[in-house]
Amino acid sequence: MPRIRHTTLTCSPGCTVEATLELFGGKWKALILYHLFEDGVLRFSEFRRRMPNVTQRMLTNQLRELEADGLISRTVFPEVPPRVEYELTDLGQTLKPVIHALKTWGDKYAHSLKPEKE
């Protein structure tokens, strides 16, 4: 994946495409959002199980950024052992069509891509 963060507005108005992309420019953000759309509420450990290849550091990072952007909420339950739940905010919910479009396209055309070059 490319680095998308901080794209320092590059285009004349009308190119809000970029702005949107910066939101899940994070390497795993789209995936996080996707799982939240699927499951509604997820704990940290549940994310880890669903995305085994992501390190804790990255997962924490991306979750924090999504939170800072107002797309997800983070609720800490003062228990022992601690429990933290993540869910989509109202703003986050509005991204559903976008993520859905990404997934729909992927399901349909992912296989028709040229073979990767590794």
Next chain:
Amino acid sequence: MPRIRHTTLTCSPGCTVEATLELFGGKWKALILYHLFEDGVLRFSEFRRRMPNVTQRMLTNQLRELEADGLISRTVFPEVPPRVEYELTDLGQTLKPVIHALKTWGDKYAHSLKPEKE
């Protein structure tokens, strides 16, 4: 933006979201595609005018990757001075709903984002 390239499949099947994102993981690819949807056919120099902040190097790069992924076509006219035109392939056209979703969301909600932290 994040680096999206080569995300080495991270998720159990059903997460084609990622696969799709790798396509415009490139920092400027979404923008390129967007302009192609707007204008149909574009020359190299026209891209440059529409995206002033992108260096030639990056533009060439991203165009080449999009071509390699089969999303756009590149036509060279054997003239002097040289002319090169880019347009969407049939596969590329199928991305329209996706890019459209990105733009639609951006138009609606870009302003409601938390202020950037720089």
Next chain:
DNA sequence: CGGAATCCGCCACGATACTG
């Protein structure tokens, strides 16, 4: 359990030249 802190490699991306 859900992180925070630290160290570091690597390569995506940019700036600047040069070319057919």
Next chain:
DNA sequence: CAGTATCGTGGCGGATTCCG
């Protein structure tokens, strides 16, 4: 006009360790 070629760098992202 439409690129290549070369070089340098920031910061993304991984691995590991420690903490309440």
